[in-house]
Amino acid sequence: MGRLSIDQLRERVRGVVVTSDDDGYEEARKVYNAMIDKRPAVVVRCTHAGDVMAAVDFARENELDLAVRGGGHSVPGFGTCDDGVVADLSGMRGVRVDPARRTARAEGGATWGDFNAATYAFGLATTGGIISTTGVSGLTLGGGIGYLSRKLGLSCDNLVSADVVTADGRFLVANEEENADLFWALRGGGGNFGVVTSLEFKLAEVKDVYGGPILYEMADAATVLRSFRDFIGKAPEELGGFPAFQMAPPLPFIPEDRHGEPFILVVSCWAGALDEGGRALQPFHDFAPVVAEHVGPMPYPALNSAFDALVPPGLQHYWKANFVTELGDGAIEAHTRHAPDLPAVNSTVHIYPIDGACHRVAPEATAFAYRDASFATVIAGMWPDPADNEANTAWVRDYYEATAPHSEEGGYVNFMAGDDQDRVRANYRGNYDRLVEVKRLYDPGNLFHLNQNITP
């Protein structure tokens, strides 16, 4: 197998090295999206940065593909590959909070559940994803949108430093002072530049929040979307959340005879003073008659895991995405035409506001370019039965095609499909050429190409 043998790799690595001859291979090759069925030559279950360096060296020296896995949530399945090497960081999940400096450092395989549990103990948080099982690394490197992004900016805006193993196997620190070009590229540029073994974030005071889902009739979808659009840009930045389309799951707060029907929702998160939460959410109650709701005070990590059960590992996934600067009537019409056909209770469409603190960062200050977008839309097809793959993929594609003429050319890299590689330049707009320059410096051979790829 080329210049480095598996035995030599095993000698160098403290974690477990799994090949197809080993017990545990079937589990080790799996990623979250069950539609992805790849057979890597070797999965390196890393335990520290040294193991990551060994995995990177092994892939480079043997001229093998290299996939990097943090939380494993990549919908296109970038966390695995055929015949290559997987650097699997999912065992590296430690989070250390420094309450005096108000920072937290997460290892490269930590999930948002790990992160939020650790910071909650100190009454602190930063912007993370809305599902607790998503990886901190993959989400942050692509940007990072969540309940707190109006108040605190994107996840990448709160990143203060990262430890990175680059394609040549070096260990670098990237922050505003050291390797600043790499630090710039990491904040939105995805996994193109190296393996991040730990990330340090600044934190803000957020402990218990007031929020949850509010359901309205699908017939009121256009009114709800217009009302949300007109309201949110001027709303206090402590108010996070997003409109969504979702079939009602069988939950006690939803009338039983409505279970399984599609609804429009507003999922909200008030991260200001808790006793002001009810008043802050009042405007949502004026959008249209409310069918059901489950809002109230709760720990921030509870809201972050409230929808986990709808998206267990092992579903089939196909997603498409774009940004809109104006959520105009054309886009709203496309949503109201396609959303009622949601194919499964796991499928959803989220329309995340990009405003508040996200807009106060200049488009060229980080790799994440769409600072003037007002919403990031994701059409997230998720369903259990592979027999439905063709029909449900078609639903996502048709829905996307209908919204595309009313949207920007680019989309949020973390919500995009494997067949969106031709949109990478558009995703980064004016930042693309600088990203190519940084790529040439740190990964001229494109070892890190299993991603929304910036080619050197």
Ligand SMILES: Cc1cc2nc3c(=O)[nH]c(=O)nc-3n(C[C@H](O)[C@H](O)[C@H](O)COP(=O)(O)OP(=O)(O)OC[C@H]3O[C@@H](n4cnc5c(N)ncnc54)[C@H](O)[C@@H]3O)c2cc1C
């Ligand atoms: C159920 C679900 C909910 C989601 N919710 C949100 C949300 O609320 N907000 C949001 O912004 N996004 C969300 N996403 C999208 C998410 O940001 C991407 O799927 C992201 O890639 C997941 O990161 P991961 O580490 O879990 O995935 P992985 O599959 O492990 O990684 C994806 C890619 O990220 C890169 N990467 C991961 N770890 C590292 C590392 N340590 N070093 C270098 N590169 C790395 C690699 O290129 C890798 O291929 C969600 C996705 C899912 C499936």
